[in-house]
Amino acid sequence: MNDAVLSQTLPRPFDTLRAVNLTVKTWFYVAAIGHAIFLAYILAVFYPPIAQSGLHGLQGLHLPTGFREGDTLGNLASVSHVLLAVIVIGGGPLQLVPAVRRHAPAFHRWLGRSYLLAAMVSSIGGLYMTWTRHTVGNLVTQIGITVDGILILAFAFLAVRNAMAGRITEHRRWALRLFMVASAVWFFRVALMGWAVLTDGWGIHWESFTGPFLYTLGFGNYLLPLAMLEWYFYCQKRKAGQGIQIAFVSTLLPLTVFMGIGIFAATMGLWLPRV
Numbered sequence: 001m002n003d004a005v006l007s008q009t010l011p012r013p014f015d016t017l018r019a020v021n022l023t024v025k026t027w028f029y030v031a032a033i034g035h036a037i038f039l040a041y042i043l044a045v046f047y048p049p050i051a052q053s054g055l056h057g058l059q060g061l062h063l064p065t066g067f068r069e070g071d072t073l074g075n076l077a078s079v080s081h082v083l084l085a086v087i088v089i090g091g092g093p094l095q096l097v098p099a100v101r102r103h104a105p106a107f108h109r110w111l112g113r114s115y116l117l118a119a120m121v122s123s124i125g126g127l128y129m130t131w132t133r134h135t136v137g138n139l140v141t142q143i144g145i146t147v148d149g150i151l152i153l154a155f156a157f158l159a160v161r162n163a164m165a166g167r168i169t170e171h172r173r174w175a176l177r178l179f180m181v182a183s184a185v186w187f188f189r190v191a192l193m194g195w196a197v198l199t200d201g202w203g204i205h206w207e208s209f210t211g212p213f214l215y216t217l218g219f220g221n222y223l224l225p226l227a228m229l230e231w232y233f234y235c236q237k238r239k240a241g242q243g244i245q246i247a248f249v250s251t252l253l254p255l256t257v258f259m260g261i262g263i264f265a266a267t268m269g270l271w272l273p274r275v
């Protein structure tokens with residue numbers, strides 16, 4: 001029997017790299033559905049009042065600092081922040097769909113530039129609001145989101161620099177890191193609500209929006225996705241052993257289930273009631 005026939009008849013060892021890619025694909029589609037729900041919420045809650053009343057449209061909404069008489073710069077930051085969120089939350093997952101890249105490369109490039117710009121302007125506006133207006137939480141939560149804002153700006157810069165230098169593999173890696181930090185605000189909401197449902201809000205003081213769980217999540221909402229991404233990159237390498245790949249799958253699968261629970265909880269408890 002020659003090798004080709006042998007390879008067809010012998011049972012193949014468990015293909016762990018295939019398992020890694022399949023798990024990541026599943027994670028991505030669950031995350032994309034969750035992003036689409038958050039996108040629909042942003043469009044339904046913020047766009048109609050802003051289209052009707054401009055900056056005053058933020059008055060009476062649930063935002064902790066929304067509209068403030070006399071603070072034009074802060075109001076502009078707030079309005080542009082929620083308007084641009086549509087490009088960040090809607091565009092991020094779309095950029096990662098291989099079929100879009102393959103069949104509509106011009107759209108991919110156009111959306112990529114808009115995504116980068118929207119994420120950077122959103123971050124600058126977010127940093128401005130965090131440090132000039134008193135929002136929810138305390139210094140620890142403010143530092144947590146500030147680090148996220150700085151990472152968004154840094155990763156956007158590195159993604160552009162590598163693209164301009166023609167280093168496409170490096171560009172792709174920085175773009176994926178940018179997706180993780182720009183979507184951290186989405187991870188935050190989903191993990192918060194998933195945790196609240198599963199533990200009855202252990203470690204969360206709702207009135208002051210402080211507590212050990214919120215401090216951990218304030219940094220974990222981007223550090224955990226970034227760590228998983230680096231682990232995924234490592235799994236793709238030739239030298240990655242099967243044990244590492246199986247450990248990756250065994251970690252990402254329960255995280256994906258938790259994410260699914262969080263998406264459901266955030267939709268029912270956070271987003272639907274405000275529409």
Ligand code: HEM
Nearest residue numbers: 063064065066078085088122123126127129130145149182
């Ligand atoms: C780039 C990704 C980001 C997106 C897509 C995003 C999205 C949003 C959305 C949709 C809201 C409205 C609240 C809600 O209904 O859930 C919001 C509020 C807010 N965000 Fe962000 N955000 C991002 C990044 C940031 C960053 C990096 C910071 C701070 C450094 C920040 C600070 C804030 C603040 C302070 C508010 C409250 C605004 C107010 O009370 O008027 N955001 N964000």
